[in-house]
Amino acid sequence: AQSVTQPDIHITVSEGASLELRCNYSYGATPYLFWYVQSPGQGLQLLLKYFSGDTLVQGIKGFEAEFKRSQSSFNLRKPSVHWSDAAEYFCAVGKLSGAGSYQLTFGKGTKLSVIP
């Protein structure tokens, strides 16, 4: 069965500093990988996704992620964090679950706090 591990429960960075959130996955085939962000009291918003091709993917809000098959990782990065980036970040792997649908398996999330 597929699984996702986000090793860091909580990360605190200063505004303007760079950020890297770690994600490791376990999946038997080519993974479909996603990063979602959840602001307090809000739903989940897709930041970026990887299906195939270029292993460095660009997303919204200045985020990017790099797929490394050899390390089973899909780490999220941002060169300069803004206070508004404070939120919960979820990595997920998608798997086909039947005729026409698929299911996301999420990691447990990493809470990002930003110091002004």
Place this chain on the structure above:
Amino acid sequence: DTAVSQTPKYLVTQMGNDKSIKCEQNLGHDTMYWYKQDSKKFLKIMFSYNNKELIINETVPNRFSPKSPDKAHLNLHINSLELGDSAVYFCASSQGWTGLILEQYFGPGTRLTVT
């Protein structure tokens, strides 16, 4: 226009009651989902549903049942509510399998509190 909407946003009820949460999407998607987010923020799939089949996560109690009156709606019915059902429930939708897995769009969530 809200892409995926849920009602109500908050739901407080007593143990043993039966309740429903409604979900509507205006994206023209043909697959919808329900997820449960527990108090530790862990998100877990409960159901996925399209006009072809319903996929149920084996850990979901049969007190939970999705009902879809049409392609744009997937409601969640919960019978005999228990304290452990307290959580945030998210609805999501996506285009069905077209050779690529496409992203899921999430609703704002419904916070269910069982007392």
